[in-house]
Amino acid sequence: MLPIGAFHDGICGIDKALETKEKWPQRFFLYAGVDPMQGKKALDELEEQYERLDGPSGLKLYPNSWVGDQMLGWKMDDPEIAFPLFEKAQSLGIKVVAIHKALPLGPVELTYYAMDDIDRAAMTFPGLQFEVVHGGMGFLDESAWQIARFDNVWINLESTATLLTTKPRSFEQALATFAARTRKAYDRILWGTGCMVTHPRPHLEKFAAFEFSEERMAGWGVPPLDRTAKKKILAENYAAMHGVDLQERLEAIKGDDIEQRRAQFTETPAPYSQTDLADYVY
Template sequence: MMFVESDYDMACHHVLALTAYKDGGSGLNKAREARTRWPDRFQVYAGVDPMFPEAALDSLDQQVEELKPIGLKLYPNSYDADGVRGWHMDDPEIAFPLFQKCLDRGIKVVAIHKAVPLGPVPMDPYRMDDIDAAADAFPDLQFEVVHGGAAFIEETAFQLARFSNVWVNLEITASLAVAKPAAFARAMAGLVSQAGASALDRIIWATGASVWHPDPPLQWFWNNFEFTEAARVGDGLPEITPEVKRRILGQNWLDMHQLDVTDMRNRIANDEFTLARRNGKADPYSTTLAKGHPR
């Protein structure tokens, strides 16, 4: 869907440690396969459950050795036989040792699922407040807020203005680009309302594939997204230029990880996906529809 049916060149696989789901949601085996089969197309974030501190630190060590992850993905809920428990990013006993381990092992990006609750669970761990102390205590870490703008937009905007190591990942939020384009524009306007144009350098596009097809939101964003002149004048919003869109669609993420775009482009110049897309994109789902599955 991404590399043949859409105009994407790279993906980042997140190892998930959600024990309420089969394989944690997306486990180590999938990460191994992605990194083995397509090492130039996939980067990997490790994934652990901080509520089991000793196991989390050991697992992170293992994943660093095996997967060479460039980030760590965390969820604010933990699942066990007793039910659902939440934790916070500013917890010096649960979170901070894990952040220090990241620095010790050369991982500079910590991604945290926020804003979108996973089912009928307390909302508190999904709020933004706890990122403040984490960003302040670990200035050498970059904190990537996954689903930023889906909720708590004002709080997120103030964090973008106050902490240069807070970034926003638009996964799920980006789906509004087709389903509710006015809502997407309001979310983006809110995210840049405090930091202005500088916030646009720390906003990262993400697809949410394969929950929905990744190409329609991308095409709408590239071809249609802008702030109206009235909004720019009345709300002081920056202009959304093609260069701003290019940064959001890839360069910002590369900058966060200090990856070189020319090097990454050269690595995929003649791989199977580039060859498959050489004469244009395939139709949506034409290469990925399961055999016998009704359209």
């Protein structure tokens, strides 16, 4: 939940998050979201969101700040902008900080989407878990070495996972690069697709069937991506990062209204959209 100031309503907001929490408390992990460049206002807003959301699971950040038509940037290792926010998050009990990286949002300075500034943040705040959203879409080798060096840095495959459908060899290269740099890679990668942009089902189905080519495994020394590793990437790693019991969560959602709706369908509904435009496009 991170409003973007370039949009008149911020796209999302805390009221929507609260509604989600009320309806499906066990199905969603809610993150607070603030603009670090707002200084004390950001710290106060984080505290307010923490109270209203009754302890969000994490904090989501963008490396850019939008004020009207002006776009500014900040870095994760900035002791005046970033570190006070991380300290505030820790004092509130927030353990996960998610940062949009690797995928620049339009014609902006690429420097704020690089990975090197995460190093100092991870070193200074070993008690925080840093979730790199869109990891592998850019700065691939740097990202791979980062999870090899820091136990509190995680790669979220949002957008990267869609390469399974659009550019499968690129996805294979990204995942193989992570796995080739460290044997811990399968313990530090989180599944994500970005369902506001693309429907997750096609990419999920392709991942279930995905295997590395013999060339990758033999030439790169990449361990096989077996069922155990896929289960970690799809769910277990995320649960571990947040310190929650996955089985307890699965038990808690049994019989909820989403499960009841699923039971009404004898066949899977059309996955992409139910709009007339979808009939035209697809």
